[in-house]
Amino acid sequence: MTDKDFDLTRRSFIDRVLMATAGAAMSAATPWAAMAAGAQTPGTGKVRLGVIGTGDRGRALIQNIGKTRNCMVAAICDTYAPNIVKAQQWVPAGTPTFADHRAMLDAKGLDAVVIATPLNRHAQHSMDAFDAGLHVWCEKAMARTIADCGAMVRKSQDSRKVLQIGHQRMFHPTYLNALRRVKAGEIGTITQIRASWHRNNSWRRPVPADSNDRRINWRLYRESSAGLMTELATHQLQVGNWFLDAVPTRVLGSGSICYWKDGREVYDHVALIYEYAGGRKFIYTSLLNNARYGCEEQIQGSKGSIEPELGRIYQEIPPKTLALQRMQADVKRGHKRTVPIGGATWFPELPVTTPGDSLGWGEYDETMLQFEGFGEAVRSGRPLPGLLYQAYNASVASLLGEQAMDKGEALTWPTGLVTI
Structure with a gap:
């Protein structure tokens, strides 16, 4: 694979990566690639996301969502008003804003939520979203305790809703x-x-x-x-x-x-x-x-x-052969060479x-691309295989x-x- 093979545009990334990583070994290692590669320009409207948490990271995610072909920000929520004001420049005028995530969930009109709140709030926000019948994309790490990480997974499984965690390197x-x-x-x-x-x-x-x-x-x-x-x-x-x-x-x-x-x-x-x-x-x-x-x-x-x-x-x-080892080999075969006094007798392992x-x-922008994959998962109602396993562990x-x-x-x- 050459640099030319990876001269990618944002829109063609997943299809090109799927071709580049074809084979049984990679299919097992990156099972989400095959599913995500099916993403096409939607004919039934974009997946509507409500973003909970519009601090620095939340605003960065909003900007990445705006670049996708299959997702849109349909509502934003933050308990701190200045964060909402800063985020509004990155969403269409008139996008609903909320100070309470439960009010946003109750307002309906969403397919999924994006959680970018402090770590100790991830589990509760996820649970509330699942209870509202929504899919969840959540920033890493998953939760503040191992028990809460497990509870998020079980709730996702029980509700049959997608839970995807933000590990963009994948x-x-x-x-x-x-x-x-x-x-x-x-x-x-x-x-x-x-x-x-x-x-x-x-x-x-x-x-x-x-x-x-x-x-x-x-x-x-x-x-x-x-x-x-x-x-x-x-x-x-x-x-x-x-x-x-x-x-x-x-x-x-x-x-x-x-x-x-x-x-x-x-x-x-x-x-x-x-x-x-x-x-x-x-x-x-x-x-x-x-x-x-x-x-x-x-x-x-x-x-x-x-x-x-x-x-x-x-x-x-x-x-490299160390000087003392070289001299020992020389002696064995009767060969003589000068060894400078005070010179280096070994080579440091630099x-x-x-x-x-x-x-x-x-x-490309891998953060944007993971949202395209999430959008496809929400549409199909099936998580991209392997992602949650990696994130949980x-x-x-x-x-x-x-x-x-x-x-x-x-x-x-x-x-x-x-x-x-």
Whole structure:
């Protein structure tokens, strides 16, 4: 697959990816692609979405929904009036607005809701939407507790309504191509994935006079967030499970409030090891005071490595022969050569600096594309296969990692989880 193969337009993405990822292995890994590829310009009107939560993330989602061919924003809701005002510039004039999500649900006229509220509100908002007979698209992570994550899944199953979680990397052509090449054996057996999401900011936002800190800075408090684990790590844990084709067997880690000592309750620095069957490992770090290494995943196999965030694949390079080993071999065969006194007798194992090969890029927006897939799922009444399984396990992994750090001990993968 070349860069030209991934010279994509937003409108042709899913069809092109379906062709690029054809084959039994990819059909099993990305079963939603075949269903989503059937999306066509609707003849019966667009899927009507009500957006609950119009803060920064909610407004970004509204803009992405506006680019789709099969969805539209039919109502918006937020308990904080300034957020509603900001969101109105991205929806048609006259779009109904609400300060109470139940009032929006009672008003009818919707096919589904989009939830972009603080993490601890996801479960209740989802339950209320299911009770109103609506489908649900919800931001990741799923919920504040593992129990609530399971309750959302069961409610979706019982009500026969779609529950889709916002893991947009599963619609990203570079990640899909990376997964195709892994399934084809190009980098050999994966034994380790290293991932990081590093930033250099406090996450703290100014608090307007008409609000309060816990509303505006909800990510910094345990009641409403697990901090780095649910706001960032969930994305990359999904990638780890996806590429390793498994869930962890156990996790251990350490978290601390290391730099931003400003009254926050969530860690600003985390380091964890997730263990998988066969001794495989997913090593994760995230911090808020150094952005040098940013957001990346390094998928390491016996024949090569893939860095999907950077869009590159690297072939493994045989290690250089150490000078002392070379001298030993010379002695055995009676060969003499000069060994400089004080010179280097070994080669440090420096990172590979070769540019690697491109995984392909294109003009697309994976957040918009996941809404196109959601629109098709709502129309058919059938979820895109595999998406909820991935999202649920990623949320469980993030919350289990938080518990392992809090307890200072390794925790095994929970039993009794819901079946998807």
